[in-house]
Amino acid sequence: MSPSQTTGSAREVTAADRPLDELGYYLLAGAGGLGPATLVDEARQGEQLGLGTAFISERWNVKEASSLVGAALAVTDRMQIATAATNHNTRHPLITASWGTTMHRMSGGRFTLGIGRGVAAMYAAFGVPAVTTAQMEDWAQVTRRLWHGEIILNHDGPIGKYPVLFLDTEFNEDIRLAIVAFGPNTLKLGGREFDDVILHTYFTPETLQRAVKTVKDAAEQAGRDPASVRVWSCFATVGDHLPEELRLKKTVARLGTYLQGYGDLMVSTNGWDPAVLERFRADSVVTSIPGSIDGKATAEQIEHIATLIPDEWLEPSATGTSQQCVDRIRKEFEYGADRVILHGVTPEELAPIIKTYRES
Numbered sequence: 001m002s003p004s005q006t007t008g009s010a011r012e013v014t015a016a017d018r019p020l021d022e023l024g025y026y027l028l029a030g031a032g033g034l035g036p037a038t039l040v041d042e043a044r045q046g047e048q049l050g051l052g053t054a055f056i057s058e059r060w061n062v063k064e065a066s067s068l069v070g071a072a073l074a075v076t077d078r079m080q081i082a083t084a085a086t087n088h089n090t091r092h093p094l095i096t097a098s099w100g101t102t103m104h105r106m107s108g109g110r111f112t113l114g115i116g117r118g119v120a121a122m123y124a125a126f127g128v129p130a131v132t133t134a135q136m137e138d139w140a141q142v143t144r145r146l147w148h149g150e151i152i153l154n155h156d157g158p159i160g161k162y163p164v165l166f167l168d169t170e171f172n173e174d175i176r177l178a179i180v181a182f183g184p185n186t187l188k189l190g191g192r193e194f195d196d197v198i199l200h201t202y203f204t205p206e207t208l209q210r211a212v213k214t215v216k217d218a219a220e221q222a223g224r225d226p227a228s229v230r231v232w233s234c235f236a237t238v239g240d241h242l243p244e245e246l247r248l249k250k251t252v253a254r255l256g257t258y259l260q261g262y263g264d265l266m267v268s269t270n271g272w273d274p275a276v277l278e279r280f281r282a283d284s285v286v287t288s289i290p291g292s293i294d295g296k297a298t299a300e301q302i303e304h305i306a307t308l309i310p311d312e313w314l315e316p317s318a319t320g321t322s323q324q325c326v327d328r329i330r331k332e333f334e335y336g337a338d339r340v341i342l343h344g345v346t347p348e349e350l351a352p353i354i355k356t357y358r359e360s
Contacts, residue, residue, distance in 0.1 A: 016358060019078060021052035022333070023357075024232065024341040025350060026084075027072060028056070028063060036062050036071075043072040045347035046079060049354045053080040053112070055198070055341060058087070060126075066099050073107040081107070084198045085116030085180040088139040089131055093159060097146045097167055104175045112196060114178030115139070117186065119261065133185045134158040140177055140193040147173040182265060187211055191218025191229055198232045201343055202255055202316050204270045205335045208233055212336035233337035236317035236344050239325050241352050245299050250344045251314055252306045256286070256293035259309075272313060280308045318342070322356035329357070 025046055027039050046054050054072055058065040065086040072081045081103075088096065096113070103111035120130045138158040142165065145152060149172055152165040178196035181187045190197035197215050199208065216226035238250045258266055263277045280286060285304045289297050293305060318325035332340045342350055 018050065019052055020050045020354070020357070022339050023051050023354075024053035024055055024080075024082075024339060025051055025345070025347065026055045026057060026341065026343060027068065029344050029346065036068060039068055039071055040075050042347055043075050043079070043081075047076045049347055049351060050358075051079065051342075051347070051350075051354070052339070053082055053341075055082050055084040055114075057084060069099075069103055069111065070106075073103060073110060076110075078110075080110050080112055080176075082112035082114050082176075082178055082196070084114040084178055086114070087118045087131065088115045088136060088159070089118075089128060093139060093142060093162070094146070094165060094167065097143050100143070100175050101147060101167065101171065101173055104173055109175075112176040112178050113143075114180065114196065114198065116180035117182075132158060133189055136179065136186075137189055137193055140179075143177070147171055147175055181211070181215075182269065184214055187214040188218040190231075191215040191220075191224070191226070192222040194229065196230045196232060198341070199234055199337075200258075200266075200269075201234045201236050202258065202266070202270070202313065203233070204316050205331070207270050208316075208332065208335045208337060230338040231336070232339045232341050233332040233335075234341045234343050235329065235332055236319075237325055237329065237342040237350065237353060238317065238319055238344060239322055239349075239353055240320055241322070242345075242349060245302075247319070248299070248302045248306060249294060251317060251319065252309060253294040253297055253302045254344060255309060255314060256280075256297075256302075256305050257295070260286075260293060270313075276308075276310060276313075280305075283308055318353070322352045323360065325353045326357045326360055329353075 027042050028036065043054055056065055056068045056072065065083050069081055069083060100113045115136060117131045123130050135158040142152065142155065142159065146165060146167050149169045151169065155162045155165055176195040178198060179186065179190045179194045180198045181190045182200050187197065199211055203211065212231045215229055215231050219226040219229045236251060236254065238247050259277060259280055267274050267277050285301050289301060318328040329340055
């Protein structure tokens with residue numbers, strides 16, 4: 001074999017096997033699929049596909065984040081594992097910070113600790129105080145100080161009063177912090193204090209561009225390198241190799257659930273017509289569903305709900321053939337996203353799209 005042939009072969013192997021650090025996915029997407037035990041296979045499969053980051057969202061049933069993170073890190077070797085998100089106010093700050101250092105050292109630096117604001121109505125129902133932007137900023141600053149060995153005395157800030165906070169004076173850990181952001185205040189906080197900013201699903205191109213600019217401008221104003229803050233587009237990716245009923249559940253039903261929970265925020269953020277949201281909310285099928293649409297609606301109900309949601313609202317997603325999905329994913333980078341989460345599907349469901357992504 002000639003040297004040129006050897007070089008060409010090496011290039012082909014590199015192109016086929018390179019880690020896709022620019023792409024991520026969620027473990028136990030949605031309500032958790034068949035249960036937490038499936039996480040192990042999903043983590044291994046995602047790493048085999050070459051995906052760069054696996055995200056874990058916490059729900060208060062069988063998706064407790066610290067347990068899932070430990071399992072995912074234990075069965076992977078290369079991939080970053082990130083929470084997106086847990087909440088800073090449901091654990092003592094020392095417990096969360098200790099969890100961070102434990103996962104960081106156990107994995108050789110593959111853990112990202114991501115937080116979010118959470119759902120105020122759920123907090124109220126459970127007797128947990130609502131989260132504020134000031135609290136998340138205070139928490140991030142305190143956590144970084146703990147990770148760098150500081151002893152914090154008489155802390156009195158938005159996260160509370162603590163006579164003493166410390167982990168280990170010999171710590172000097174650089175652990176990535178992420179935040180799930182929707183509104184402008186949280187986006188700006190992401191630029192000031194966090195390493196990764198994860199956006200919401202179904203952001204229009206204009207909303208994505210505005211969000212990226214808000215984050216990067218805030219980073220620059222805080223004296224940080226804007227390029228050091230990675231903005232992730234969370235992008236529904238549902239190809240037509242999946243059955244139609246499943247596709248509707250992952251697109252129409254998922255967006256319908258968002259509209260149930262915080263429709264006003266979705267509509268105002270994207271500049272959509274609020275009259276459409278009002279018709280959706282007043283619809284007898286929507287009001288008859290005893291819970292979230294993606295969790296409780298029947299196939300027939302979801303088909304009806306599809307008639308209530310304009311195509312324009314479903315456009316910010318990757319649908320169609322694998323090539324069409326790949327083309328739309330690449331546009332998210334053109335719109336300013338640093339990285340893209342292929343949202344709402346398992347690694348097995350993503351496999352044809354990843355194959356096309358590598359080849360095109």
